[in-house]
Amino acid sequence: MHVAVIGAGAVGVTAAAELAVAGAGVTVFDRGDPGSGSSGRAAGIVYDAYAEDIDAELAARSVEAFRRLSGTGGFEFVDCPYVFLAREGDEQVAEAIAGSVERMRHHGRDVEVLTADELERRFGDSLVVDDVAAAAVAHDAGWADPASYVEMMADRARAAGVEFRTGRAVGLDVDLPGVVVGATVERFDAVLVAAGAHTKQLFADAGVPVALKPYRVQALTSTTPYDGPMCFDASVDVYFRPHSTGLLGGDGTEPVEADPDDWDREADDWFVEGLGRELDTRADYALDVDRSWAGLCTATPDGDPLLGEVVDDVYVAAGWQGHGFMRAPATAAAVAEEIRGGSGIEPFAPTRFEGDEAFPIFQGMTVETGKSGESEELEESGESEESEE
Template sequence: MRVAVVGGGVVGLVVAGDLAKRDADVVCYDRGELGGGSTGRAAGICYDAFADPVDAAVADRALARYREWGLLSTCPYVWVARDDADARAVRAQVDRMQDLDRAVAHADGEALTDRYPALETETITAAGIAHDAGLLDPERVVELLARRARDAGATLRPETPVSLATGETPTVRIPAGPERFDAVVVAAGPATKPLLAAADVDLALKTYRAQALVTTPVEATLPSLYDATREFYWRPHGDSLLVGDGAHEVSPDEWTRDADPAFVESALERLGDATTLAPTTARSWAGLCTATPDRDPLVGQVADGLWVATGWQGHGLMHAPAMGEYLTCALLGLDYPVDAPVEARLDPTRFDGTETFDALGDPTRDWE
């Protein structure tokens, strides 16, 4: 089978490597540098702390593959609540995660203070700790997955913009002319929707912009942490912290890669309220994420010879090893090694593409 993969981010590179290892003839295109889109701007937090059985199974598989590749460094993931409503939600989440045999525990402010003295814990009303969580370096992930794909025989073509044309699928148009394939996989992040629209496929997909900053060095031992009440997160980043939030819906054609000054000020203020630290900003940026009406990805076949993988809701890097493997198995007719009803959850044809929804609205089910 000859397959084109459009998109050289982490998902596209996993698909390219997995297909090539199964003797497919694979060409992976990216309009820029490999990993130069959403992958390169990802936070790199990974955990299996999900209360939904399908989400938990997918995350478990993704973490297992990252460990197999030597890419995951261990770092607990903590999420905290500071009001009664959020506290009830956190406690219920931890209970459901434990029912799914996740290595997750309840915690309170006193326990967190003993473990992480730099945390401000007086206002914490409930917390959970995911012990099997970890961190990724997006640049290192891209380097290893690109090498893995090449070693398996895939051809990688960065700096090669492509287009699809009505009636010519599976044909990829590049500056040198059209190239025909048995199948085309589009895993191009926010560019996926317009690429498929040219092939008369409408996706229920929206784009939102998320922001992050890296602080100056801090002298503290901290976990990765999500504050459900103050609505921001951080993760250790070398001897600094990467702090993220500032999400809002945008057009994929009209956005800035620079973080907003208001986000930087707000993020540092919330970090100061949540810790005993007072760092400044070393650098900051913004990146794009994709969303669907039900906050589940769109992964699978959308037309004859045409496949899609998008709509990660910020979890693309985290779930890429499992989702790339799932798409590979679906394309080749192989059994997927995850014991969960993944296909129905991910079916990209479950929407007709005309849906109206808020990319940052409340989820229809609990993802944390």
């Protein structure tokens, strides 16, 4: 079996390695070097604190994989608690946090609600908590450098026999199936498209619509030291974590569809200034910007990814809503198994949509409420995905 993978980000290279180890011949195509898209612009936050059973299971498998792989090559996973909170006066978010934690614990996640006294006692040295109405902490969490993960996994893929063909944009042919390289079509037994923000256009050019929209998000790093927990202030949609330079934070989301070939890769002044104010409020932190940037995430109508077979022998892995890196080991393994003839993850099947749905883009880092009004899930999209192809 010979498989083509379009996109050499975290999911693409991991799937390529999984397939090659299982005996498939694999060729990876990317317009840039492995990890030069999303992985160079990702926040690297990892946790298993999901309220939905499938999400929790995949995230738990990924956390386990990150820990197991830590120390391989230049990759390191750093255990770090993840605190999420709501401010006084934000009752809806506070109630959603409590409901989310209940469901997370139901699925076996190591998450607990914190009283004001507990929050102060555990994290008062690094977080300002006097205005917090509700808080919780996920213990099975940590952070990593996504670029080093992709480099490490690409090395493993090469060692397993994967061929990397980079430096040139390619197209998709769904009839053969195949990959369009210049004026020719190279045929494969199966093709996996894991091309980030370019995924929608690749399928559209091949005559297959997919329910996917790229959108712009922003992040930065700061040189002022920070050694506290990872934190998501759900009342203002801001996250931050320790970083090798000091601190990494973001989420300057623009909830409009972006052009994957024409978008501003620089962070906006309003985002940098606003994040600085929130860091001062939440962590008494003085922002000293080292680097700031923008990237592209991909959204779907229901916030869940498109993972699996789109048409015969053509597969997709996209629509992560900013959660791609933290679940990359498990989701890549799942789609690789499906390509080899196994069953897919039904709730993530791309065929659940027609492909032409109209839908709004919402921030991946948010507290969701269910259709019945009950709390659904605390989602964090601390990574930004630049398209890879």
